[in-house]
Amino acid sequence: MTRLRFAPIPAGLPATVPFTGPETLERRRGVPFVARLGANENGFGPSPKAVEAMARACAEAWKYGDPDNHDLREALAAHHRVAPENIMVGEGIDGLLGVLVRLTVAQGDVVVTSDGAYPTFNFHVAGFGGLLHKVPYRDDAEDPQALTAAARDVGARLVYLANPDNPMGSWHSGALIEAALDELSADSLLVLDEAYAEFAPDDAIPQIDPEDDRVIRFRTFSKAYGLAGARIGYAIGPAKLIAGFDRIRNHFGVNRTAQIGALAALQDNDWLEQTRRNVGAARERISAIAQDNGLTALPSATNFVTIDCGANGDFARKVLAGLSDLGIFARMPGTAPMDRCIRISCGPEAEMAAFAEALPIALAKAREV
Amino acid sequence: MTRLRFAPIPAGLPATVPFTGPETLERRRGVPFVARLGANENGFGPSPKAVEAMARACAEAWKYGDPDNHDLREALAAHHRVAPENIMVGEGIDGLLGVLVRLTVAQGDVVVTSDGAYPTFNFHVAGFGGLLHKVPYRDDAEDPQALTAAARDVGARLVYLANPDNPMGSWHSGALIEAALDELSADSLLVLDEAYAEFAPDDAIPQIDPEDDRVIRFRTFSKAYGLAGARIGYAIGPAKLIAGFDRIRNHFGVNRTAQIGALAALQDNDWLEQTRRNVGAARERISAIAQDNGLTALPSATNFVTIDCGANGDFARKVLAGLSDLGIFARMPGTAPMDRCIRISCGPEAEMAAFAEALPIALAKAREV
Missing domain, CATH: 3.40.640.10 (Type I PLP-dependent aspartate aminotransferase-like (Major domain))
Structure with missing residues (x-):
C-alpha cells in the first residue's frame, strides 16, 4: 500500500493517450510543420x-x-x-x-x-x-x-x-x-x-x-x-x-x-457559409491532388479528405511518415482496412500547395523501401 | 429501467451545484451588479x-x-x-x-x-x-x-x-x-x-x-x-x-x-508585484470600511477580506442580501460559526467605494428586521 496508488479503474488503465499533439511531433522533429493538416482543424479560421x-x-x-x-x-x-x-x-x-x-x-x-x-x-x-x-x-x-x-x-x-x-x-x-x-x-x-x-x-x-x-x-x-x-x-x-x-x-x-x-x-452566418465554400473547394483540391498521384480520394461530408493510398497499412504509414519528414502534419485511420488511407484536413491554398508538393515525394519514397 | 437513468454514483447525487454565478444572480435581479466582489476574482486584471x-x-x-x-x-x-x-x-x-x-x-x-x-x-x-x-x-x-x-x-x-x-x-x-x-x-x-x-x-x-x-x-x-x-x-x-x-x-x-x-x-513579475501591492492596499481599505461600520475584519493572506458582522448567520445573510440589493456581489461562509461573516474580494477603488457606500445601508436594514 502506498499513498500514490491509484483507484482501481485508473490503476487498470494503460498510460497511452488518444492523440499526440502536433507540437509534440514538432519538438521531436526540431522544426515546425509547414502545413498543419492532421487534426481537422479549420485553417480558414474563426469569423x-x-x-x-x-x-x-x-x-x-x-x-x-x-x-x-x-x-x-x-x-x-x-x-x-x-x-x-x-x-x-x-x-x-x-x-x-x-x-x-x-x-x-x-x-x-x-x-x-x-x-x-x-x-x-x-x-x-x-x-x-x-x-x-x-x-x-x-x-x-x-x-x-x-x-x-x-x-x-x-x-x-x-x-x-x-x-x-x-x-x-x-x-x-x-x-x-x-x-x-x-x-x-x-x-x-x-x-x-x-x-x-x-x-x-x-x-x-x-x-x-x-x-x-x-x-x-x-x-x-x-x-x-x-x-x-x-x-x-x-x-x-x-x-x-x-x-x-x-x-x-x-x-x-x-x-x-x-x-x-x-x-x-x-x-456570423455569412462567415460560416464562406467557410463551407472554402472547405468544399479544398475538398476538391485534395481530391484532385490524390487523383494526380494515382490515388483515390474518398467522398467526404467533413472538412477533411481521406485518401486511399492503394495498398496496406504499412504502406500508408510510410506515406504519412514521408509527409511528416516534408513538414506536412497529417494523420491516418488506425484500424484495418481503413488504415490503407491517410487523412488530410482542408486548409488554405498555401497548405494545399505544400501537400501537393510533398505527396508525390512521400509516395515515391514509400514505394522505394 | 429507462435509457435516461444515471449510473449509481451520479444517480445518488443531489442536483445542487457548488456555486451560483453572479450572472445568474444578475438575471434574477434584472440589473447588473455595480461591484463584483463575491468570487475572489482579481479586478486589477491580468498583466x-x-x-x-x-x-x-x-x-x-x-x-x-x-x-x-x-x-x-x-x-x-x-x-x-x-x-x-x-x-x-x-x-x-x-x-x-x-x-x-x-x-x-x-x-x-x-x-x-x-x-x-x-x-x-x-x-x-x-x-x-x-x-x-x-x-x-x-x-x-x-x-x-x-x-x-x-x-x-x-x-x-x-x-x-x-x-x-x-x-x-x-x-x-x-x-x-x-x-x-x-x-x-x-x-x-x-x-x-x-x-x-x-x-x-x-x-x-x-x-x-x-x-x-x-x-x-x-x-x-x-x-x-x-x-x-x-x-x-x-x-x-x-x-x-x-x-x-x-x-x-x-x-x-x-x-x-x-x-x-x-x-x-x-x-511579468512586475505586474504580479503591482497586483500584490494593489491587493494589500485593498485589504486595508476593506478593513477600514469594516472598522468604520463597527465591524471586525479578519486578518487575510488572500485577495479577499472576511468581515465578522458581529452576530449570527441569519444576520450576516441579511447583510449580504442588503448588499446584493445595492448592487454589491459578495459571498459568505456557509458554515457556523464562520457564517457570522461576509467575504469581500479586493478590487479597484471604484468597487471599494461602492462597497463603502452600501455597507452601512445594508447593516442598518439588517438591524431593522
Missing part, C-alpha cells in the same frame, strides 16, 4: 467578428465565465429551435463525452462503437470502467444497422455513432439515422457525434425531437466555426439527461473568452 | 502583456492547444525549481481537483476536509463516490493537527487543506504545514490548495520536495494572475502521481489562448 469579440474580451479574463453558459445556450436553443434546457455547453465534445459516460456508464456496462471510430470516446469509456464492444466499419462507413444489432445482443448502455464519420469522412442520410433509432433496444442511448454536421449535406442531418429519449447529439465550435483552441462544444438532448450533467460537470470549466467567441461565431 | 498576447492569439484559435502544455510546464518548472514531470496543467484547480479525486478515490474511500472549506472539492469527492469526513475550523482557520488526526482515525485516502484558507483568509506558517506532513498516516495524501499563495507572506509557503509522496499542491492563474476566466491552473507533485493524470484527463481540455496568456502572465 473575424468572433476574433474581434474574443480579443476585446481578453482584458476581462479576470472574470470567471458564466457557469450556466446562459447567453450561448439561449442562442443555441434559438438556432436549433429547441429549449435552452435541451442544451449543455462544455469544454468541447471531448469534455462533454467524458461527462456523459461518467453520468450513464457504471463499471462493467457495455458500450458499442465502431472499430476505428473516435478514440477519445473509447478513452472515456475505458476511463470509467465501461466495456467496449466494437463493430466493423462497412464500406468505409460506420454501420448503423450493425451497431444497433450489436447493442441489442450485448445489452449496450451507449451506442456511439458519428455522422459524418471521422476518420473516413463518410456519412449516412438523416432518414437512415432516424431508422437506426427505431432499431435501438429500450435500454440503449445513441451518442450521435455530429462534430462535422455543418459540412454535410442537409439531408444527412436527422430530424430528431430534442426530447426523444433515445439519443443525445453533440456539436462543436471546433470545426466549422474554427474555434478548436477555444474548447467549446455542446450537447442537444432530453432536458432530464441534460440536467444530469449539472450533477458532475466542472461548472466553471468553460473559458469566458470562448463563450463570447462562440456566441459571435454562431451569429 | 497587460498577457492581455496583449491573448488578444494576438485569438486569430489562431482554430488550432487546438498543445495537449502537453509543454511551454507553460517548462516555464512553471523553472519558476518553481522542479522538473516538468512534477507539473500538471489543467482547466483550473477545479478541473485538476476533479481529476485527482477520480485518480485516487475509489467508491467508499474516506476523504477528510474542514467543515466550511472549499465546496468544489467536496463536490468532486461526492461525485466519485468518496465519503467526506469533516473537521471543524479552529479559531477561523483550518486545523492541520485535527485534520491529520482525523485522517488517521478514519483511514483517509485524501486530506484537503487550503493554505491560505478560503473563505476565512487565514493562514498557517509553512513550518506548520511541513509538521502536518509528518503527522500524516502512511496511506493518506495531502491535497494542499495554494490558490492564494501569491498573496501570502513568504513564510506561509512550506518547503516541500516535489517528489515528496505525501503531498500534491495546487496553484492557479485565476487569482494573483487575474486569469479566472481563462481556466488554467496547475498541480505540483511527485512525477508518478502527475503522470497518472494522463490516464484520465481531457488531454485537449486547456484553451490555447489561456496557455499563451498564462505563460505571458508568469513572465
